[in-house]
Amino acid sequence: MPSLPTIDVSCFATGVAPSAAQDAAARLLDETCRETGFFLITGHGVLPEVKARMLAESALFFAEPLASKNTIAIARSPYHRGYVGIATEALDESQKGDLKETLDTGGEAGPNHPDVLAGTPFFGPNQWPSTPGFRTAWEAYYAQAKEAAYRVQRAMARALGKPDDFIVDQPGETMYHLRFVHYPPQSITPLAENQLGSGVHTDYGSVTLLADDGVGGLQVMKRSGEWIAVQVPPQALVVNIGDLMAIWTNDRWISNPHRVVNPAFQDRYSIPLFVTPPYHTDIACLDTCLPPGELPKYPVQKAGDYLNKRISATHSYRNPLLDGR
Ligand SMILES: O=C(O)CCC(=O)C(=O)O
Numbered sequence: 001m002p003s004l005p006t007i008d009v010s011c012f013a014t015g016v017a018p019s020a021a022q023d024a025a026a027r028l029l030d031e032t033c034r035e036t037g038f039f040l041i042t043g044h045g046v047l048p049e050v051k052a053r054m055l056a057e058s059a060l061f062f063a064e065p066l067a068s069k070n071t072i073a074i075a076r077s078p079y080h081r082g083y084v085g086i087a088t089e090a091l092d093e094s095q096k097g098d099l100k101e102t103l104d105t106g107g108e109a110g111p112n113h114p115d116v117l118a119g120t121p122f123f124g125p126n127q128w129p130s131t132p133g134f135r136t137a138w139e140a141y142y143a144q145a146k147e148a149a150y151r152v153q154r155a156m157a158r159a160l161g162k163p164d165d166f167i168v169d170q171p172g173e174t175m176y177h178l179r180f181v182h183y184p185p186q187s188i189t190p191l192a193e194n195q196l197g198s199g200v201h202t203d204y205g206s207v208t209l210l211a212d213d214g215v216g217g218l219q220v221m222k223r224s225g226e227w228i229a230v231q232v233p234p235q236a237l238v239v240n241i242g243d244l245m246a247i248w249t250n251d252r253w254i255s256n257p258h259r260v261v262n263p264a265f266q267d268r269y270s271i272p273l274f275v276t277p278p279y280h281t282d283i284a285c286l287d288t289c290l291p292p293g294e295l296p297k298y299p300v301q302k303a304g305d306y307l308n309k310r311i312s313a314t315h316s317y318r319n320p321l322l323d324g325r
């Protein structure tokens, strides 16, 4: 079974001087994203103990009674923050709900945040679990995962022939959505026909960085159509391109279909960080991705409107058509 390439992104840490190592990392990233769209990163800056603590806190939250988790149900939040129950989201809209539960969080935006004042969708406070250590673990993990995302986005900008901070510094506030996912084992919750832990889908934003507990279950389809099982080494994160990045690059980079199969006898926990350009960013084909003679494949669209549309299609609290299937 082929595995994914590994890219060391430590050379793109905040404040590090330009180097030849950066060019080499950016070249490898470009080659990888043209074919595979998924890769592993090391040198990301997320400390092992910070990740371990976050995974442990996530498991404690999911072990709470359903009634307690539902006190922070996502339907109670106008900002898409909170608990999403088993089979209430269908990443593949044509299939049954996913056999997983999640907790969706994001950058904490208070009442005086400009985007909250402007009523920009998605900007607002989180709904926090009452499990006592969660928020402290979250603060540490979120900060380090964001730094990891800066490193990857700088490498991407370099690979695309743009200034290193081109993606990170888009006007407005980049959206970072940190999601906690629990896949119950099939021995306890058997799959219905065609049901998956996460149905086949592509991610919506620019890039996703995912930590997991090493149990396995994530599968990815390459541009060639071949499916590969992703095993994440303990020191690595998985990175993948989302649809907005594919659109931005006029499909120079692939946003791969991927899915998760629940483990047979074990729980699986994962923590994806979804990165989306600031809500009002116009995603139009980058000039560096348009060779002479080629035309943009996609109409210009606002990053946030696109995200909103995709999320509304797959969550039953927003799309009643998904219920009762
Ligand atoms: O849990 C995983 O490994 C992948 C989850 C995923 O693809 C997603 O939430 O978009």
Ligand SMILES: [Fe+2]
Binding pocket: 201, 202, 203, 258
């Ligand atoms: Fe995904």
